[in-house]
Amino acid sequence: MDIVLEARGLTKRYGDFVAVNRLDLTIRRGEVFGLLGPNGAGKTTTILMLLGLTEPSAGSVQVLGLDPARSPLSVKARVGYLPDQVGFYDTLSARENLAYIARLNGYSRKEAGSRIEAALTRMGLEGVMDKAVSTFSRGMRQRLGLAEILMKHPELIIMDEPTLGLDPEAAREFLEIIRDLRSEGITIMLSSHLLHQVQAVCDRVGLFSKGNMVLEGPVDVLARQVLGGGYHITVEAEGDAGLEAALSRVEGVQRVQRAGPTRFVLEAIGDLRPAVARAVVEAGGQLFALASEAPNLEEIYARYFQKEATNARAA
Amino acid sequence: MLAQRSTSASGDAAAPRREGSPWTGLWAVVSKEMADYLSSTRMLILELITVLTAAGTVFTATAQLRETVGQDRFLFLRLFTTSQEPLPAFVGFLVFLVPIIAIALAFDAVNGEFNARTMSRLLAQPIYRDALLLGKFLASLFTLALVLTTIWLLIAGLGLLRLGVPPGGEETARLLWFLLLTVAYGGVWLALGILASILFRQPATAAMAALATWLFFTVFWGIIAGILAQILRPVRIGLPAELLAQAQLEQALSRLSPNVLYTEATVALLRPEVRSLSFVLPSQLQGAILGAPLPLGESIMLGWPHMVGLIAGTILLFALGYVLFQRQEIRA
Numbered sequence: 001m002d003i004v005l006e007a008r009g010l011t012k013r014y015g016d017f018v019a020v021n022r023l024d025l026t027i028r029r030g031e032v033f034g035l036l037g038p039n040g041a042g043k044t045t046t047i048l049m050l051l052g053l054t055e056p057s058a059g060s061v062q063v064l065g066l067d068p069a070r071s072p073l074s075v076k077a078r079v080g081y082l083p084d085q086v087g088f089y090d091t092l093s094a095r096e097n098l099a100y101i102a103r104l105n106g107y108s109r110k111e112a113g114s115r116i117e118a119a120l121t122r123m124g125l126e127g128v129m130d131k132a133v134s135t136f137s138r139g140m141r142q143r144l145g146l147a148e149i150l151m152k153h154p155e156l157i158i159m160d161e162p163t164l165g166l167d168p169e170a171a172r173e174f175l176e177i178i179r180d181l182r183s184e185g186i187t188i189m190l191s192s193h194l195l196h197q198v199q200a201v202c203d204r205v206g207l208f209s210k211g212n213m214v215l216e217g218p219v220d221v222l223a224r225q226v227l228g229g230g231y232h233i234t235v236e237a238e239g240d241a242g243l244e245a246a247l248s249r250v251e252g253v254q255r256v257q258r259a260g261p262t263r264f265v266l267e268a269i270g271d272l273r274p275a276v277a278r279a280v281v282e283a284g285g286q287l288f289a290l291a292s293e294a295p296n297l298e299e300i301y302a303r304y305f306q307k308e309a310t311n312a313r314a315a
Numbered sequence: 316m317l318a319q320r321s322t323s324a325s326g327d328a329a330a331p332r333r334e335g336s337p338w339t340g341l342w343a344v345v346s347k348e349m350a351d352y353l354s355s356t357r358m359l360i361l362e363l364i365t366v367l368t369a370a371g372t373v374f375t376a377t378a379q380l381r382e383t384v385g386q387d388r389f390l391f392l393r394l395f396t397t398s399q400e401p402l403p404a405f406v407g408f409l410v411f412l413v414p415i416i417a418i419a420l421a422f423d424a425v426n427g428e429f430n431a432r433t434m435s436r437l438l439a440q441p442i443y444r445d446a447l448l449l450g451k452f453l454a455s456l457f458t459l460a461l462v463l464t465t466i467w468l469l470i471a472g473l474g475l476l477r478l479g480v481p482p483g484g485e486e487t488a489r490l491l492w493f494l495l496l497t498v499a500y501g502g503v504w505l506a507l508g509i510l511a512s513i514l515f516r517q518p519a520t521a522a523m524a525a526l527a528t529w530l531f532f533t534v535f536w537g538i539i540a541g542i543l544a545q546i547l548r549p550v551r552i553g554l555p556a557e558l559l560a561q562a563q564l565e566q567a568l569s570r571l572s573p574n575v576l577y578t579e580a581t582v583a584l585l586r587p588e589v590r591s592l593s594f595v596l597p598s599q600l601q602g603a604i605l606g607a608p609l610p611l612g613e614s615i616m617l618g619w620p621h622m623v624g625l626i627a628g629t630i631l632l633f634a635l636g637y638v639l640f641q642r643q644e645i646r647a
Contacts, residue, residue: 053438054644054646071334072441074334076440080439083432083435085432087431088433089351103340103346104440104442105441148436
């Protein structure tokens with residue numbers, strides 16, 4: 001897999017304030033990478049630097065093998081960018097808005113026409129093509145923004161908070177589109193603070209805090225790192241006093257919590273349902289239900305910052 | 316010259332050359348912005364005001380001029396310069412109308428894109444900031460030129476109808492130069508408006524700042540120039556040389572105002588009998604036939620420094636805005 005985006009020691013300072021601190025980042029072709037972190041953690045600044053829209057204080061960036069500072073035109077022609085709270089010219093129609101962008105990209109009138117129709121149709125906006133954008137809902141604007149990007153046939157798409165402010169249904173649809181794009185082999189980078197959404201579409205995530213990328217990797221790897229597993233197994237079983245001890249003896253189980261008279265929640269390093277079932281039976285218990293839950297990004301996030309805070313207090 | 320500077324904002328200062336032309340996409344910006352202007356309500360209002368003043372002044376001027384038809388070689392030029400109380404001449408109107416039109420066109424050029432959140436989307440396209448800013452300036456300049464030309468033709472047409480005398484070749488040439496001069500004068504205020512739209516995020520603030528500058532030059536600068544001249548070149552004994560030095564300094568200072576430059580150059584172009592825009596001593600007038608018109612070339616020479624001054628002012632203001640815009644962070 002070849003490398004689409006690479007940043008080395010990327011730093012942005014505003015006076016004394018360090019917005020992004022020595023960021024190293026590599027994204028490979030076909031990946032969906034999620035940039036996570038609270039507001040003000042440096043996500044947008046990072047994205048602007050990757051696009052060459054703001055000048056890094058230090059470090060280097062390679063996008064599609066090019067330096068965005070030296071070859072901004074080639075980079076911008078091949079990368080699609082969806083800013084947070086994307087705006088359009090309200091008095092123009094959807095088609096006219098895209099036509100302007102097409103002209104800026106230097107497409108011929110004929111090519112622009114077919115690209116615009118295709119992109120708007122794909123985003124389900126074919127019925128409102130000639131309506132003024134002022135009549136569009138937030139979700140429609142977001143889709144129009146994505147249509148603009150698709151019109152460019154980009155190799156890399158960078159999205160800043162793409163689902164912010166969308167209603168749950170619109171957000172779900174939007175994530176569905178991201179998955180579709182991924183299956184077409186387009187590399188995607190998105191930033192968000194809505195963790196469960198990111199978890200649903202990202203192959204790999206990077207966790208931002210105060211300008212530093214503190215954690216990076218696939219969600220389950222991070223879960224093992226931070227939570228030491230992160231799988232939750234819920235067991236409903238009846239048995240004698242030895243049952244809880246038997247459950248905690250299962251290899252890979254880190255903690256057993258009693259959540260009710262017949263209900264236990266196990267923290268484990270993986271999906272250990274078969275082993276847990278065996279343990280219940282061997283301990284002479286009766287098993288009613290068994291459910292496993294994959295590690296949760298929200299929990300990783302919360303736990304990580306909790307740890308940070310504890311460390312900070314200790315120091 | 317301007318293009319190279321922006322490397323500092325958009326990338327590595329050591330990079331010897333940027334990729335491609337800085338003007339990629341320029342005409343796309345120009346045509347989009349012009350289409351916006353021409354279909355906007357604000358344009359309609361401005362056109363209406365200007366057409367009204369044009370018609371009003373022409374009608375009063377022709378009423379007066381009809382009586383002297385046949386006696387004046389430059390009858391047509393008088394259309395623009397004849398005033399009748401309480402209305403000033405059309406030229407007098409333009410001195411303050413052009414800045415207002417220009418500021419109204421330009422005050423939200425850049426901050427408008429930020430406020431509509433379209434700026435980051437635009438700059439993510441394969442164009443440089445150079446093209447965006449120059450495109451916006453050119454679009455507003457072309458729009459202004461279009462408005463002024465329309466009015467110019469309107470006055471000429473009304474004049475033809477009311478006076479029944481066609482303009483001569485020299486008159487037409489003088490009027491064309493006058494049109495160019497007026498566009499150059501508008502350029503200064505457009506550049507100022509765009510500068511304000513870069514400096515201030517709120518369009519209302521930008522408009523107020525630009526209008527305040529206009530008011531400063533229209534009302535206060537003349538007074539300040541007089542006071543400065545009195546301080547720097549005081550008249551101690553009352554020698555003619557002292558008086559002259561003070562008056563000359565005052566005039567030099569007042570010419571920092573684009574309004575003064577425009578008015579003086581207009582006088583040179585539209586009143587062929589004017590042979591100097593500065594002080595003329597009686598000794599310099601020896602042998603001159605007073606009231607005899609200057610040839611066109613000489614009149615242009617007379618107003619030429621003023622025209623150059625206006626263009627230089629435009630470039631200076633635009634360059635300042637350009638540097639600031641290149642360094643501006645995209646983030647709101």
